[in-house]
Amino acid sequence: MIVFRYLSREVLVTLSAVSAVLLVIIMSGRFIKYLAQAASGVLDPGVLFMIMGFRLPGFMQLILPLGLFLGILLAYGRLYLESEMTVLAATGMSQQRLLWMTMAPATLVALLVTWLSLGLAPQGAAQVSMIVNQQDALTEFDTLVPGRFQALRDGTRITYTETLSDDRALLGGVFISEKRVSQNGAKDPGISVLVAEKGRQEVKADGRRYLILENGYRYDGNPGEANYRAIKYDTYGALLPKPEISEEVTDREAIPTRDLFGSDNPRYKAELQWRLALPLLVFIVTLIAVPLSRANPRQGRFLKLLPAILLYMAYLTILIAARGALERGKIPMSLGLWWVHLLFLGIGLLLLYWEALRLKFASRRSMQEVARG
Numbered sequence: 001m002i003v004f005r006y007l008s009r010e011v012l013v014t015l016s017a018v019s020a021v022l023l024v025i026i027m028s029g030r031f032i033k034y035l036a037q038a039a040s041g042v043l044d045p046g047v048l049f050m051i052m053g054f055r056l057p058g059f060m061q062l063i064l065p066l067g068l069f070l071g072i073l074l075a076y077g078r079l080y081l082e083s084e085m086t087v088l089a090a091t092g093m094s095q096q097r098l099l100w101m102t103m104a105p106a107t108l109v110a111l112l113v114t115w116l117s118l119g120l121a122p123q124g125a126a127q128v129s130m131i132v133n134q135q136d137a138l139t140e141f142d143t144l145v146p147g148r149f150q151a152l153r154d155g156t157r158i159t160y161t162e163t164l165s166d167d168r169a170l171l172g173g174v175f176i177s178e179k180r181v182s183q184n185g186a187k188d189p190g191i192s193v194l195v196a197e198k199g200r201q202e203v204k205a206d207g208r209r210y211l212i213l214e215n216g217y218r219y220d221g222n223p224g225e226a227n228y229r230a231i232k233y234d235t236y237g238a239l240l241p242k243p244e245i246s247e248e249v250t251d252r253e254a255i256p257t258r259d260l261f262g263s264d265n266p267r268y269k270a271e272l273q274w275r276l277a278l279p280l281l282v283f284i285v286t287l288i289a290v291p292l293s294r295a296n297p298r299q300g301r302f303l304k305l306l307p308a309i310l311l312y313m314a315y316l317t318i319l320i321a322a323r324g325a326l327e328r329g330k331i332p333m334s335l336g337l338w339w340v341h342l343l344f345l346g347i348g349l350l351l352l353y354w355e356a357l358r359l360k361f362a363s364r365r366s367m368q369e370v371a372r373g
Contacts (some may be wrong), residue, residue, distance in 0.1 A: 019067030
């Protein structure tokens with residue numbers, strides 16, 4: 001029992017450290033992406049941390065199996081280098097017994113991944129989808145940042161305001177550049193530039209919003225050409241489009257797991273098998289990691305780390321590719337993703353019993369040579 005607690009603690013501590021590092025790396029990259037969208041006016045900066053929080057379960061369901069895999073390699077590799085595993089082997093600790101002891105922390109991780117994969121991750125994805133739909137329904141006033149040029153409407157419109165009131169209703173020093181819509185087959189309709197001393201948002205009783213600009217000019221023409229038109233205005237009004245918020249969940253990752261059971265949609269069936277594959281992945285990578293963690297003190301514990309990571313990435317890549325093929329009907333639904341698990345289960349068993357098989361074949365060859373002699 002003491003050995004079991006010691007090994008479990010080593011694996012779980014290393015798992016926690018590795019998973020924390022991987023989580024920081026992945027979330028930093030995703031946060032930079034969302035930050036760029038907020039800077040361009042696609043997202044409201046106030047929802048960035050909400051999105052990251054809801055995306056956390058989706059990150060963790062993929063990070064934890066890799067963290068466990070690396071945790072076993074690093075923790076057991078250190079024990080081999082410090083000859084602690086040699087002492088345990090001298091007391092009767094076989095590879096099979098070590099594997100069964102390692103399955104205890106692996107079961108905890110698998111239960112956590114199951115909870116994330118079947119429950120929390122779809123709920124988080126649904127919340128992110130709802131937030132994104134709400135962001136798509138925002139007007140220009142909801143995403144404007146004073147002192148910054150922002151591209152709106154797929155880059156066809158650039159908006160700038162020098163000042164913006166706290167209630168986002170009054171603007172000062174407004175500049176708007178918009179590419180005009182082509183009419184009558186015109187190849188280059190040109191652009192329209194609006195400048196105004198100030199502007200305000202006006203909401204009618206029916207809910208429609210208008211941008212009212214005051215004391216400014218409108219310029220229509222093509223850049224570099226002299227045939228442009230300049231209009232001075234005291235008041236200029238433009239209707240702000242307000243898209244409807246979509247309540248429909250279209251992202252398959254956001255679909256509740258209970259809705260995937262019994263569905264005839266191939267995409268839903270593939271998504272269900274993917275969610276069930278992640279907890280099973282934990283047990284199989286544990287089977288692979290235990291024999292790969294065996295290290296020679298003269299070689300160092302990092303010698304097998306790169307091949308082990310490549311093997312793990314091959315496992316995950318084949319699973320993702322098989323899911324895509326399953327959605328397109330190239331793989332029978334009855335076969336599903338199970339063949340990938342069986343393939344790497346065989347690899348894990350081969351690694352586990354490789355040393356015993358090698359000694360057995362070497363002994364048989366020696367006996368044959370002695371018999372010939």
